[in-house]
Amino acid sequence: MKKKRFGAWLCTIILATMLFGCSASTKTGNDPVNTPDDTSDQPDTAADSKADDTQANDTEGGGKKIAISMPTQSVQRWIDDSENMKKELEAKGYEVEIQFAGDNPQQQAAQIQSFVEQKVDCMVVVPIDSKELTAVAEDAKNADIPVISYDRLLMDTDAVYYYASFDNKGVGTLIGKTIAQKAGLDDLADGEYKTIEFFMGCPDDNNSHRIYDGLMEVMQPYLDDGRLVCKSGRTSFEDTCISRWSQETAKEWCKNYLAGYYTDEELDICATAFDGFAYGCKEALQEAGYIADNWPIISGQDCEAVACRNILDGTQTFSVYKDTRVLAQKCVTMIDSVVAETEPEINDTEQYHNHVLTVPAYLCNPDVVDKDNLKEALIDSGYYTQEQIEQAE
Ligand code: BGC
Numbered sequence: 001m002k003k004k005r006f007g008a009w010l011c012t013i014i015l016a017t018m019l020f021g022c023s024a025s026t027k028t029g030n031d032p033v034n035t036p037d038d039t040s041d042q043p044d045t046a047a048d049s050k051a052d053d054t055q056a057n058d059t060e061g062g063g064k065k066i067a068i069s070m071p072t073q074s075v076q077r078w079i080d081d082s083e084n085m086k087k088e089l090e091a092k093g094y095e096v097e098i099q100f101a102g103d104n105p106q107q108q109a110a111q112i113q114s115f116v117e118q119k120v121d122c123m124v125v126v127p128i129d130s131k132e133l134t135a136v137a138e139d140a141k142n143a144d145i146p147v148i149s150y151d152r153l154l155m156d157t158d159a160v161y162y163y164a165s166f167d168n169k170g171v172g173t174l175i176g177k178t179i180a181q182k183a184g185l186d187d188l189a190d191g192e193y194k195t196i197e198f199f200m201g202c203p204d205d206n207n208s209h210r211i212y213d214g215l216m217e218v219m220q221p222y223l224d225d226g227r228l229v230c231k232s233g234r235t236s237f238e239d240t241c242i243s244r245w246s247q248e249t250a251k252e253w254c255k256n257y258l259a260g261y262y263t264d265e266e267l268d269i270c271a272t273a274f275d276g277f278a279y280g281c282k283e284a285l286q287e288a289g290y291i292a293d294n295w296p297i298i299s300g301q302d303c304e305a306v307a308c309r310n311i312l313d314g315t316q317t318f319s320v321y322k323d324t325r326v327l328a329q330k331c332v333t334m335i336d337s338v339v340a341e342t343e344p345e346i347n348d349t350e351q352y353h354n355h356v357l358t359v360p361a362y363l364c365n366p367d368v369v370d371k372d373n374l375k376e377a378l379i380d381s382g383y384y385t386q387e388q389i390e391q392a393e
Contacts (some may be wrong), residue, residue, distance in 0.1 A: 061093030064339055067115035068096065068150075069125045072103040075245070075276065076304050077324055078126065081151070084328035085124065089335065103244050105132035105204075112136040116143050122335050123147045128244075129204035130155035130354075146338040150331055153206045155354045161338055163352050163361040164331040166322045168207045171366045172214025172273070175299045178318055178368050179271055180218060182297050185227050193229045196269040197257050198240040199250045199277040206354075211273045211301075212237045219271070228269075231261035242277065250280030258288045268296050275300035275307035278316045303369050305384055305392035311371050312389070318370040321377060330362045 066089050070078045078100065086096045097120070101108035105128045115123055116139045123145055127133055134156050140147050141159035149163040180186065183194045196219075201208030216235075222228040223235060234240055242249045250272065258267060270281040278300035285296065292314060300307050300319035310316035330345075337344035348361040369377050378384050 061089065061095075061339075063093065063095055064121040065095045065097065065118065066335055067112075067118070067120040067123045068098045069108060069112050069115070069123065070098060070100045071108070071126050071128045071152075073100045074103065075302075077302050077322075081126075081324045081328055084325050085331060088328060088332045092332070092336070094335075101128060103128055105129040109133055109136050113139065116140050116145060119143060120145060122338055124150045124331060124335070125154055125160075126150045126152050127154045127205075130157070130206075131204070133157070148331060148334050148338065149359065151207070151327065153352050153354050153359060155206055156356060157354065158356045160354065160357075160359050162334045162344060162346070163359040164327060164334055165207075165352075165361060165363055166327065166366050167363045168210035169214035169351075170363075171207075171301060171320050171322070172211035172216070173218055174214075174320055174366055174368050175211070175271065175273065175301070176215045176218025178370075179269055179297060179299060180222065182317060182370075183269055185222050188227050193227050194268040195262065195265065196228050196230050196271055197232055197254070197267060198230065198235060199242060199253065199270065199272040199274075199281065200237060200240040201273045202243055202245045203237075203241040204243075205245070208241055208273065209237065212240070215271065215273070232257050245274055245276060247276035247280040250274075250277035251284045252280075254281045254284035255287065258284060266290075266294050266296070270296055270298045272299050273301055275302045275304045275316070275319055278307060278310070278319070282310065282315050303378060303383075305388050308369075308374060308378060308384065308389045309392050311369065311374055314371075318368055321367045321369045322364065323383065325383070326364050330364060334362070 068082050068085060070082050073079055082098045086098060089096045097115070099111040101111055108128050109132050112123065112125065112133065113136050116136065123140060125133070125147055127149070133154060137147060137154060137157040137159035141157075146161045147154065147159050149160045149165075151165050153163055153165070154160045179196075185194065188194070200212050219228060223230065242253070254270065267285075270278070272278050272281060278298045281298055290296070295314065297317045298315070300316055301322070303319045303321040307316055307319045311319060334344040344362070346360045346362055348363050349358060351363075352359045352361045367377065379386055379389070
């Protein structure tokens with residue numbers, strides 16, 4: 001990596017401070033990187049990624065190229081995350097290229113390989129399946145290209161410099177505590193119980209394991225003492241993880257559980273780790289004839305606009321809110337640092353061991369959003385407009 005002059009570095013800090021003061025208010029959920037009807041997970045056009053070139057060359061990014069490797073466009077947050085980063089980076093004068101890999105690990109490896117060949121100045125990666133990326137990560141390291149792991153930790157490599165994410169175990173703990181509170185588990189009389197089924201994340205994603213651990217830390221005592229009953233018996237991570245975070249699989253599983261185990265008593269809780277799973281459960285429950293009166297507690301993660309609409313109409317109970325604007329900002333500060341060869345702000349140096357090294361991380365805090373705080377947390381804060389939620393589909 002080339003050295004930067006001190007003057008340019010100072011400019012970075014000053015401009016970053018100015019930009020950060022005013023950048024947090026724009027949510028770009030309805031402004032995807034590619035056209036909304038483009039489901040091909042293709043990269044931006046060169047013209048797009050070089051937008052505002054004139055401004056770019058005058059500022060501290062100095063035209064350095066940042067490559068962003070995203071898992072898929074079929075989950076809204078990855079579009080939002082990359083768009084948020086791109087905006088901030090371009091305002092700082094970086095050139096940005098984003099690639100989405102259609103949830104295909106081999107495609108992601110090929111895209112990263114091409115970033116290495118282009119000799120980009122820094123790479124941001126949200127791994128689909130780290131096992132497929134160890135070789136290209138090594139290539140990036142050999143080419144002296146710093147890699148920042150974004151939201152999901154890149155495992156089994158020493159090529160990763162930093163990790164920007166949310167407290168993933170905390171996400172699971174929040175889901176567990178909120179379920180316990182909303183189901184009144186601590187107030188059940190002797191012999192009373194609630195039924196529950198679990199829908200956990202993709203096993204190739206390190207986050208899924210963390211979320212499960214956090215959730216089970218809260219749920220296991222209730223399962224042990226009988227206040228929670230999982231009639232399918234599927235409570236282990238292996239039995240509840242859903243490959244590629246598939247909404248369809250969650251629906252299928254929920255349908256099967258309802259038909260197989262809940263014909264003589266109702267399912268009270270769908271403990272899910274993702275809004276997409278909550279939509280799958282919602283459809284299965286509706287098809288099985290559940291109505292408002294016997295609607296279960298359903299959790300989610302991401303506060304997608306559709307989830308928010310469902311929370312407001314009562315078909316999802318709550319979701320975990322992770323402000324992608326904040327995460328994108330944190331990642332941009334990491335990019336600035338690695339490019340300038342300085343130390344970024346880190347708040348965790350212990351939790352995220354990727355089987356090779358403990359990756360220095362900045363972990364943002366997740367929050368719970370339900371119908372009572374949704375307006376304040378998401379609309380008043382400018383994350384969504386009322387219309388984005390009402391019109392979400
Ligand atoms: C992210 C979640 C996201 C999920 C599915 C996870 O790694 O942390 O925010 O919902 O992937 O894309």
